[in-house]
Amino acid sequence: MDRTEIVAPPVHQLEPKRVIDVWFEDGNCIIEAEDYQFCLLKSFLTKRSPIFQDTFSMPQPEDAECVNGLPVLHIHDSAADAAHFFKAIFDSEFDLLALPRGGPAPTSFEKVAAILRLSTKYEVEYLRALQHLSLAYPISLPLWKACETSLTTFPVFPSALATINLAREVDCTWVLPTALYDYCKFTGPAEIFSGTVQDGVLLSLSDADKQLCLEARESQKEASKDMESFLTSPLPADCTGDGGCAVNRLTWTHILNKRRQDGFWLDPTEAW
Template sequence: MDVDNTPTRIEELWFSDGGLVVQAEQSLFRVSAGILAARSPVFKDMLSFTQPPDAESIEGCPVVRLPDSSADVTCFFRAIFDSSFFEPHPSKVSFENVLSILRLGNKYAVDYLLRRALVHLSYDFPTTLAAYDAHPKNCSTNLETILDSDAISPFIAVIKIAREVDALWMLPSVFYELARTEDKFIRRVLRCTAYNDHPAKLGDEDQILFLTCSLHLTRLESEAVAFLYSANTNAHCARGERCIRARLSALAKIQDYLADPDEGSPNALSLCSNAEIWDALMENCCKQCYNSLVEANEETRKSLWDKLPGFCGLPPWPELEEMKARALEL
């Protein structure tokens, strides 16, 4: 079967007054060389060279060929030449566009687009427990596909691009979400190579890191509920055995949840967040014991959260937050 390799104009990015034609794969873009040079020092240097008399041209415009994918360049150029295409957070954007703009914004040093894309992506992979708790887990407000519970490749694509642009502050949250995947998906994680047209393959070190994080996660599940095991009765307990039975009942419900294959992958940070469990504890425990359990749960969750960067071989959260603030100019 013959394949038509004739270059095709991308009409939405073919400006009649543009003085430069850019080709990526089989796509052609006619754009303003001056605007590109103003936005990108890389393009400025690239376009500063004097063209030889026999240089390739289309409709009198010099041609520059880029090694990037047509999809990435289309997205990147739209962000540069259409101010409404990729607006700052909290405007809604697509995950695919974030990946494209991160990649080319970093490569061609278009800093304002790079920062904008980092802000969008960082929202979904927070550096504080409070932000993690506040995030809408079932319906992301800006990235359309990243939180799909059955999707493995988007998380791997985030790891890939975070490494590429040195956005290391995202990695603990990403690896935590990825490591929670069910056993049946582990092979898919290790064999994944792409998310749609975007690179999504874990390097050797990150494959080891993924498996290590998965092992750590099983230990975190035990730590998450350890405060319910305590045999020590609160010194100010008013109900004695009833409070102990309430704790053990809560623990049994959590263990049933962990053993139920229909409940999906466990989340150590929210194992003890079930409202029914806390309603039962409130009803059956004395006020002193209940308040003590609430405090112990929050302290435990904070302790678990603080361990995540170490699992990834990264510095603690405060240092990662400083790195994030510098990159985003917060």
Template sequence: MDVQPDLLRPEYLWFDDGNIILRAENTIYRLHKSILSAHSEVFRDLFAVAQADVSEQIEGCPVVCIPDNAVEVTSFLRAVTDPRRVLPALIPALTDFLTLYGCMRLSNKYGVDWLHQRALVHLEHYFSQDLHAFDDAWYDPSDTDRPPEKTLSWEELDDTSYLICAIVLFREVGAPWMLPVAFHQLALNLPSFRSAAFSEVNFRGIRAELSPADKEALFAVSEAQIAAVQDLTTTFMPVPGAICPDGIKCAESRAAGLGRARRMWLSRDCLALRRGDLAMYTVGICESCNDWIADRIDDIRNKFWDLLPATCGLSSWQDLAEMKRQSTHSMG
């Protein structure tokens, strides 16, 4: 049969010499059985069934229908057929969340381990398990001097519904070590996201909804953020003991610094103020008081981070790291 006019056919996934056609929803792809079979035993078995049942063909090629979202399938197949361009192995080669989502989910489903690992590396760079790495990994393509290990390989998105998709994805593929940061980032957006965080979302064609347990975890993380910010505001209060050589001047400077910090903390991001960024908030404060403030902020940030997995209802960071190690080992 000819290609139906209502079917989409991505040119970059339609090879004239291909010998199998995959269909996902209203999108079809003409590909090479040998290439897909080499990457996935699941596809190999699917194609064996298709060879026996040739009831549906397009341009002489058997059609195999797969029950997956076409948005995900397109990203996945592009990465399988052209990995260097679509999902490079080396950080910080630029990609995007939609590509990572499709590659992560479908490589897990169809057993393409190398692609699963590659997507995992990119995602873990943002959904980190280490506070220092989390602080360092920000997308900044203009900073050519920034070392690769400190550069996020995909741009943050204004549509925070992608974080709900990420949480559901990490649950599905068994990658709980990335959940704490995903919950933290989603909870920061609760004031603007409102009830949307507790219903089904549609991020560029991907539908997802948090489970009841994950909705409770989101509330818990939000409350922990508020408590941590309240603790952070006390760091600019008068320093206890007689360590300050100029109490009056420092008191005025601390009040001014607190005012600036509060504007930032309105976002409830208790991890936003790092020691290296403290200078603009401690202008006029003596060295002793500055060190005390910096140490207190470090303590509060570290405490929040250390407790974040438990706040989400997960095991400790150490246990999550072991789960990650075992998962990576099982893939060879």
């Protein structure tokens, strides 16, 4: 019997793509993330990042990879994150950190998350644009109520789940109380355990945060029940009202029951 050897087709290595917005003709180093290359200036990078300063100070081997005579540094970050990060460093018109009228310019959560991740990793402190997250998830109730209308800089409000994971990653833990509260309002136990697919990617909390959310849901339910107890408790004997108190209590009890059916029983601040 003839035996035919099956030969796998050759694998063609695709050439890395240049990121034109962050490709400077007078650049003296190339950084590659995934299959994308950025031609940058070492002096800018080393001045702003001690991590890049240490990296570029190391002697290069004679057989180091080069493109057009320039050394290539591979970083293990997403190309999209790297593009936002390098643009924030090199492009003066990239006004993520601009502060018109005392507040940061409107932007997207994706940009803020990318720059926060990489500025934390590469220790570029001035780019840690934490004010955007602080406005979206403030630490006081008055600011939180104001945030619902005008303070947030995100035209599309970020996912609470994505915000929680980002806050853990870049150590901006002060946004966690409101982000976790927001997440618990709309997320059932099954989804807390299994995670949520967003833009084709499965996002999930750490085991510790899953436990935290399950416990918090019970606390939020109990806080709503406290108001129900207040509304249904007997009127004090010395009440001088003309019956309006009882009518108002009954009205608000009906409203609370309707909101409970709509899921608002997990949002005690809204119920109160």
